[in-house]
Amino acid sequence: MTELRQARFVGLFIMTLILIMAVLIGISFYAAWAFERSLLPQLDQKMLTVGTAVNVKLERALRYGIPLGRLPGVADFFGGVLAANPDLAYLAVTGPNGVVLYQRGTLLPPAEQWGVASSLANPPPARRVGAAYDLALPLQDNQIMAGSLHVGADASFVTRQIRELLFDIAIVFIIAVLIALELLPLIVQQNLAAPMRRLETVLRRIGDGDLRYTLPASYDEVGRLAGLLNRLVVGLNTAYQQLIHQALLLRTAIPASVARLDTGLAQLRQGFTLAPNGQPKPYFSAHLIGARMATFLFVFAAELSQPFMPLYIRTYAMALGDPPSQWLIGLPLTVFTLTAALFMPIAGWRFERAGSWRTFIEGAVLLMMGLAGTGLAFNFFDLLGWRALTAVGYAFLYTACQGYIIANAPEQRRAEGGALFVSGLMAGSICGPAIGGILADRIGYTATFSCAAALALGAGLMAMNLLGGSTLTALSTPPAKRPQHGVIRDLTTNFRFTWLMLFAAIPAKLLLNGFLFFLVPLTLYELGNSRSEIGRVVMLYGLAALFLGPTLARLADRFAIHGLLIGAGGLLTGVGLIPMLFFPNTFTVLAGVLCLGLGQAMSISPQLALVTRICRPQIARFGPGPVLGFYRLIERLGGASGPLIMAGLAGLLGYPSTMTAAGVLGVMTATLFSVGFLIMGVDPEPNDQPMPPVTPEAY
Amino acid sequence: MYLKITAAITTLIAFVLGLAVLMNYAKFERAFSSLTESRLAFLVQDLRETLEFGLDLGLDPAAMANTASILAREAAKDPQILSILVFDDQGQVLHRHQREALIHPLRDLPPGWFETALRTHSTATPWRASDPDTLIVGATLTNNFGRVVGGIALRYDRSFHDRELAQALAGLTQAAGLILLAAALIALMSVWLLFRSARRDLNRVGVALTRFLEEADHPAFQPGRGSKLEAGYAAAEQSSREFRRRLRQAERILHLEQRLSNQGKADD
Numbered sequence: 007m008t009e010l011r012q013a014r015f016v017g018l019f020i021m022t023l024i025l026i027m028a029v030l031i032g033i034s035f036y037a038a039w040a041f042e043r044s045l046l047p048q049l050d051q052k053m054l055t056v057g058t059a060v061n062v063k064l065e066r067a068l069r070y071g072i073p074l075g076r077l078p079g080v081a082d083f084f085g086g087v088l089a090a091n092p093d094l095a096y097l098a099v100t101g102p103n104g105v106v107l108y109q110r111g112t113l114l115p116p117a118e119q120w121g122v123a124s125s126l127a128n129p130p131p132a133r134r135v136g137a138a139y140d141l142a143l144p145l146q147d148n149q150i151m152a153g154s155l156h157v158g159a160d161a162s163f164v165t166r167q168i169r170e171l172l173f174d175i176a177i178v179f180i181i182a183v184l185i186a187l188e189l190l191p192l193i194v195q196q197n198l199a200a201p202m203r204r205l206e207t208v209l210r211r212i213g214d215g216d217l218r219y220t221l222p223a224s225y226d227e228v229g230r231l232a233g234l235l236n237r238l239v240v241g242l243n244t245a246y247q248q249l250i251h252q253a254l255l256l257r258t259a260i261p262a263s264v265a266r267l268d269t270g271l272a273q274l275r276q277g278f279t280l281a282p283n284g285q286p287k288p289y290f291s292a293h294l295i296g297a298r299m300a301t302f303l304f305v306f307a308a309e310l311s312q313p314f315m316p317l318y319i320r321t322y323a324m325a326l327g328d329p330p331s332q333w334l335i336g337l338p339l340t341v342f343t344l345t346a347a348l349f350m351p352i353a354g355w356r357f358e359r360a361g362s363w364r365t366f367i368e369g370a371v372l373l374m375m376g377l378a379g380t381g382l383a384f385n386f387f388d389l390l391g392w393r394a395l396t397a398v399g400y401a402f403l404y405t406a407c408q409g410y411i412i413a414n415a416p417e418q419r420r421a422e423g424g425a426l427f428v429s430g431l432m433a434g435s436i437c438g439p440a441i442g443g444i445l446a447d448r449i450g451y452t453a454t455f456s457c458a459a460a461l462a463l464g465a466g467l468m469a470m471n472l473l474g475g476s477t478l479t480a481l482s483t484p485p486a487k488r489p490q491h492g493v494i495r496d497l498t499t500n501f502r503f504t505w506l507m508l509f510a511a512i513p514a515k516l517l518l519n520g521f522l523f524f525l526v527p528l529t530l531y532e533l534g535n536s537r538s539e540i541g542r543v544v545m546l547y548g549l550a551a552l553f554l555g556p557t558l559a560r561l562a563d564r565f566a567i568h569g570l571l572i573g574a575g576g577l578l579t580g581v582g583l584i585p586m587l588f589f590p591n592t593f594t595v596l597a598g599v600l601c602l603g604l605g606q607a608m609s610i611s612p613q614l615a616l617v618t619r620i621c622r623p624q625i626a627r628f629g630p631g632p633v634l635g636f637y638r639l640i641e642r643l644g645g646a647s648g649p650l651i652m653a654g655l656a657g658l659l660g661y662p663s664t665m666t667a668a669g670v671l672g673v674m675t676a677t678l679f680s681v682g683f684l685i686m687g688v689d690p691e692p693n694d695q696p697m698p699p700v701t702p703e704a705y
Numbered sequence: 706m707y708l709k710i711t712a713a714i715t716t717l718i719a720f721v722l723g724l725a726v727l728m729n730y731a732k733f734e735r736a737f738s739s740l741t742e743s744r745l746a747f748l749v750q751d752l753r754e755t756l757e758f759g760l761d762l763g764l765d766p767a768a769m770a771n772t773a774s775i776l777a778r779e780a781a782k783d784p785q786i787l788s789i790l791v792f793d794d795q796g797q798v799l800h801r802h803q804r805e806a807l808i809h810p811l812r813d814l815p816p817g818w819f820e821t822a823l824r825t826h827s828t829a830t831p832w833r834a835s836d837p838d839t840l841i842v843g844a845t846l847t848n849n850f851g852r853v854v855g856g857i858a859l860r861y862d863r864s865f866h867d868r869e870l871a872q873a874l875a876g877l878t879q880a881a882g883l884i885l886l887a888a889a890l891i892a893l894m895s896v897w898l899l900f901r902s903a904r905r906d907l908n909r910v911g912v913a914l915t916r917f918l919e920e921a922d923h924p925a926f927q928p929g930r931g932s933k934l935e936a937g938y939a940a941a942e943q944s945s946r947e948f949r950r951r952l953r954q955a956e957r958i959l960h961l962e963q964r965l966s967n968q969g970k971a972d973d
Contacts, residue, residue, distance in 0.1 A: 014899050021895045022714050026721055029884050033722060036880040037729040044873055045736055052744040055782065059751045091747060093740065167736045174728045182721045193713040198903065206937045213940030217948070226709070227907045234914045238945060241918070245952050252959055256966070263962045270958040274951040278944075441724070448727055 015194050022190060026182045030175055034168060042164045046139075049093070049159050050132050053141040056091055057157040060084075061143050064099070064155065068147040074099065075107055084110035095138050096158040102151055113138040113160060120156065137161050177440055177542055180549070184433045188302045195295040196472070201228040208235065208289050215278040217242055219289040239286050246274075247284035294411055294426055296472030300366065300465050301407040301430035302437075304373060307461035308400050309438025310454060311380070313541035314446045315339065316527045321451075322386040334386065336524055336653030338393045340646050343519055345397035346404075347642030351635070353405035362410035363469065369402025370466030374459045381455025403465070429552070436548035443541020493624065493632045502620040502686060503637075509679035510572050511613055511637065512644030514606060517579055517672055520648030521665065522547055522602060526595060529661040533592050543596050550603025551610075559611035568612035568619070569688055573680035575608030580672025587666035598665065605672075619688060710896045715889040722881040726874075733873050741866060745842040746831040748786075749859050752779050753831075753844045756791065756857070761849045766791065767799045776802035785862040787839060791846075793855040796820040812838065814858070823856055839863050910938045917942055 060083075067077050084097040088111050096111025100120050115135040120142075132139035138158040145153045160166065201221075205228060208219050212235075220239050221232035253267050281287070311318065319338050323330030357365045376396025383389035411427045445454040497503050522544060530540045562571045582601020586594050617637050618625060624633050655664040752775065759769045766772075776789045780802050791800040796819035814836070822834070822843055834841040839860040846855045906929070913926040926942050928935035 014903070017899050018710070018896065021892070021899070022717065025714065025718060025888050025892060029718055029722055029888050030725055032884045033725045033729065033877070033881055036884075037733070037877065040873060040876050040880075041733055041736070044733070044869055045740065048737060048740040048744075051783075052740055052747075055744050055747055058782065059747065090750070091743060093743060167732055171728060171732050175725065178721060178724045178728070181724075182717065185720070186717055189713055189717055193710050197709045198900065202903070202934065206933055209934070209937035209941040213937060213944050215944055215948075227904055227911075231907055231911045231914065234911060234918065235941075237918055238914065242945060242948055242952075245949075249952060249955055249959065256959060256962055260962060260966045260969075263966070266958065267962065270955050274948075274955045278948055444724065444728065448731055 015191070015199075018194065019186065019190055022186050023183060026179060026186070030179060034171070034175060037171075038165060038168045041167055045164050045167070049139065049163060050141070052091075052093065053132055053139070053157040053159055054143075056087065056094060057141055057143045057155055060087060060097065060157075061145065061155050064145055065147070068145065068152055074101065074145065074147070074152045077108070080108040081110045084108065093159060093163065094157060095160045096156070098156040098158070099145065099153055100156065101153045107153065111158065113158060115140065115158075120154075132157075132159070134161055139163075173542075174444075174538070177545070181437045181440055184437055188299055188430065188433055192295050192299045197226070198228070201226075201232070204289055205232060205235070208239075212239065218279055218281045218286050220286045222288050236286075239281075243281045243284040243286055246280055249274075294414060296468065297362075297407050297410045297414075298426045298430040300469045300472065301403075301427055302434045303461055303465035303468060304370065304400075304403040304407070305431050305434025306438045306441075307373060307377060307458045307465060308396065309435045310442035310445070310458040310461065311377075312523060313439045313443040313527055313544045314451065314454075314537045316524055317531055317537070318380075318451050319386075319389065320528075322383065322389050326386055332653035332657040333650065335528070336649035338390055339519065339523055339649035341390050342393045342397045342400075343642060343646035343648075345394045346401045347639060347646060349398050349401035350405060350639070350642075353401045354409070356402065357405050357409045362406045362413070365402055365409070366406035366469040367466055369399045369404075369406055370462050370469065371399070372396075373399030373403060374462040374466070375399070377455050377462055378459040381452040381459070399462070406469075432548055432552040432555075436545050436552060439541045439544040439548075441541070443536075443538040443544075446537040446541075493628045494636060496624050496627070497621065497633065497636055500621060500624065502683075502688070503617065503624075505679065505682045505686070506572075506613070506616060506620065507637070507640050507644075509675045509682065510576060510609065511641045513576065513672060513675040514579070514609055514613070515641050515645030516648040516651065517583075517602065517668055518606060518648065519645040520652035521583065521668055522599065524649040524652045525656070525661055525665055525668070526599060528656075529586075529590075529595055529665065530592060532661060533590070533595070535592055539592075543592075543599055546596065547599050547603040547606075550600055551607045554604060555607040555611065558608050562612040562615065568616045569680075569683045571612045572609040572616065573676055573683070575605040575612075576672055576676025576679060577605075578608065579605030580669045580674075580676055583665045583669030583672060585666075586662045586669070590662040595665075598669075616688065707893065707896050707900065710900075711889065711893045714892040714896070715885065718888045718892075719885055722885055726877045726881050730870075730874050730877055733877075734870055737869060737873070738866070741861070742833050742840065742842060745786075745840070745859055745861055746833070746844075748779055748782065749831045749842050749844045749857055752776075752789070752857055752859075753846060756846055757848075760846065760854065766793060766846065766855050769800075772800045773802065776800060780804065783861075785865050787860045787862050789860075790819075790858045791855065792819045792858070794823060794853055796823075799855065812836075814841075819856065819858070822858070823853060835863065837863070840866060906932050906934045910934055913938065913942070917945070 063083075064074075064077070064080075068074060080099065087097060088094055094111070095113040096109060098109035098111075098114065098120070099107045101107055104117075104120050106117060106120065113136065115138065119135050120140075130142075132141040134140075135158075138161050141157045143155045143157070144151055145155055201224065204221055208221055211217075211219060217239055220236040223229055223233060223236075250271070253271060257264050257267060316335050316339070319335050320330055323334035326334060353365065353369070356368070360368075372395055376392050376394075376399050379392035380389060380396060383392055407430070408427050442454060442458075445457060449457075526544060527540050530543060531537075535543075558571060562568050579602050582598045582605065586598060614634075614637075617634065618630070621633050621637075652664055652668065655667050659667060755775055756766070756769070756772065759772075760766065772791060776791070780786045780789055784804075786804065788801065788803040790798050790802075792798045796817065798819075822832070823845055831842055831844040834843070840863055841858055841860050843856055843858040845853050846857065848854050909929070910926075916923045917926070925946070926935070926939050928939040
């Protein structure tokens with residue numbers, strides 16, 4: 007996009023954010039007004055019910071002849087009633103002259119504001135007194151007004167309900183911003199930026215004498231201009247073809263004119279390139295933003311079930327044993343990660359053969375079937391099958407999107423293309439859990455899985471629409487001929503690589519999958535959190551990783567502190583999990599998730615950079631693909647073991663102690679990693695060669 | 706172009722509003738239900754205390770003569786209370802107060818319901834349940850030896866509760882619809898303002914290209930300052946004009962050759 011178009015896009019984005027904020031404020035104000043109208047009569051009725059019951063007891067005492075001012079234990083009795091009815095603020099008794107005799111609770115009005123009750127038969131509604139609604143009921147002693155009973159409720163009861171929603175509304179805003187960041191570039195790109203760029207490119211080519219291209223037709227302003235331009239290009243090519251045809255006829259009829267005709271036609275063509283056979287081709291360009299949106303959608307679909315997946319699995323595992331074994335709850339999570347890890351190479355092979363479009367469609371269909379099947383599973387065993395199918399779809403989609411972006415990004419903008427893929431992936435993994443939790447709370451598990459399947463279908467349709475017309479859908483440059491065997495042997499004998507895998511890469515993924523995907527949902531649920539709240543906590547991991555990851559990666563590159571950041575990130579992750587045994591509450595879990603997000607943001611990108619540095623001989627020999635492929639496979643296998651290891655520990659120790667144990671494991675491995683690399687150093691010999699470029703991986 | 710971008714923004718806002726409505730409604734439902742249920746729980750608790758007072762005096766629950774009047778008095782406090790039942794630990798209904806003016810006869814709770822309720826619910830605090838027609842709030846009755854001797858179940862008209870919730874949802878949906886409409890109009894206007902210069906460029910180039918296609922000798926297009934599109938078009942037009950000129954020149958050569966050929970044939 008040109009600067010002007012970027013400025014327009016920024017303007018559009020800001021306008022959208024303002025609109026989103028305005029509509030959220032608008033609907034919240036309406037809700038506050040509507041809640042007040044509906045809830046206040048209910049609150050009034052509650053106050054009347056409690057007041058009437060208390061009144062009966064006080065009047066019974068008065069009938070026994072005890073004066074109102076000398077009733078024993080009234081304040082304690084009020085305390086008991088208030089404790090059982092937390093939506094009430096206070097109870098008080100005033101004498102006939104309005105003097106307070108007994109009172110208990112909060113928000114009590116000042117002495118001069120207490121009113122006097124009128125009639126119990128037809129009591130007036132509660133009136134606003136200070137910070138409370140006050141309902142005054144008469145206390146009668148033998149038909150004589152002995153005083154008033156006051157029942158108070160917090161006047162901010164309704165606004166408190168709305169205030170409690172503020173956190174949810176803020177989450178919706180964040181998600182809307184992330185979706186806007188995905189959607190708006192796509193729409194602007196598809197409807198304006200890309201067609202305009204194509205238009206400008208074809209105009210520039212015509213200006214340079216290249217008359218080989220037309221533009222794809224559409225029904226908007228750009229499309230109309232494209233139609234006119236196509237008329238021009240087609241007209242010029244046709245006129246040229248007619249001329250050539252006439253010249254051919256003439257050459258046959260008058261052989262003497264051949265030289266003159268050739269000279270004339272050569273002069274005509276000079277500086278111009280015409281379409282072969284006079285038929286210009288439509289000019290297409292790759293749709294990287296479309297691939298990013300498709301990535302966002304499929305990750306959104308896959309992650310929608312993340313905050314409640316262990317809880318969902320537990321309902322099936324109950325049929326095999328009540329309470330179910332923790333292993334059974336962890337098993338489907340492991341099956342998913344393991345299947346995805348093992349199918350990545352197969353998906354890569356499919357991508358090479360069939361291209362990104364077909365691989366993506368196949369992946370979307372598999373993901374859709376897997377998610378729908380998960381939601382409708384009959385028992386634990388077919389649930390395992392559906393999770394495996396979902397993982398295969400995930401692997402296909404992951405590979406297709408990543409491959410499409412790498413294959414279509416210009417050579418000098420490969421890293422930018424990679425970042426585009428990672429940002430789509432991260433945005434999906436933030437929005438998915440947050441929305442999934444809310445949906446599961448409101449519409450249930452099966453309907454949420456149906457929504458996820460619909461999203462997968464949406465991703466497939468988007469890919470059909472956007473990725474199909476690309477100039478390039480599979481890697482065009484075949485990999486250079488290199489030896490294929492011996493890479494594993496070579497890498498395992500690289501001591502630094504083995505050390506990095508054992509004490510940084512595997513523990514990082516193990517903790518991520520074991521803690522975030524298994525322990526967090528189960529622990530938070532046990533602590534009384536709803537699925538929406540679990541989703542919000544899980545989402546914080548993605549937020550921390552998305553916003554801090556790129557900055558920390560840049561810092562690591564700038565100051566060459568990859569090893570330091572990996573060690574510090576591992577330590578932070580571990581330290582964040584340890585307090586759970588001592589303070590088992592939601593806040594500690596939340597702090598653990600944030601530390602995990604920060605720790606992973608610190609260590610994931612530097613890990614990749616460190617692999618390329620310490621495996622330089624292997625990369626030179628086998629190429630970066632097999633080396634990084636092996637690294638990622640081992641890392642993912644570590645991730646697959648996470649839920650099972652945590653499940654084993656949780657069965658023995660319970661969730662809080664398991665979190666602490668995971669934290670201790672994190673601290674130990676990070677310490678061993680740091681000590682090992684402090685002793686060995688990063689480079690076996692002085693480093694004077696540049697590192698090969700690599701594509702970033704999601705956190 | 707404007708409509709597509711506006712449609713995308715409107716869809717996003719509809720999604721946001723949908724979520725906000727869902728969450729606000731859920732909160733309202735929780736607050737409303739909790740208020741209603743806590744009020745009914747208070748009534749049931751009060752009733753329990755009254756009945757347990759009789760039990761403490763050693764009375765048999767079945768033989769407590771004033772129970773019917775107590776139930777009637779409590780039921781009179783709220784017209785939405787459909788019935789109050791007192792049952793023993795075997796699930797046999799001992800006392801029943803049912804509102805007389807019921808439009809539809811109240812369905813009996815399924816056999817075994819009371820026993821299950823006594824077995825599964827806490828003895829300390831009132832419990833809540835519901836069926837398609839009623840909200841049920843209950844409590845267990847214990848004698849002064851701490852033994853469960855029966856329970857109370859209050860059935861409350863669900864239609865009022867459901868009507869209030871439906872009204873709240875309808876109100877929220879209508880408000881969201883109006884907000885969405887306003888937002889869509891603002892979005893359309895903003896998009897039009899933001900992209901009007903692009904549209905102007907496209908129109909200018911479109912008009913110039915139409916003329917160029919229709920009139921070969923139309924004067925050259927003068928691009929506006931800073932417009933990449935117009936500059937690109939000016940270059941393309943110049944190039945096309947040059948190609949057309951060469952085409953005409955080549956055509957002239959062809960005609961000349963043809964004439965020469967025809968002349969040669971005539972001379973022969």
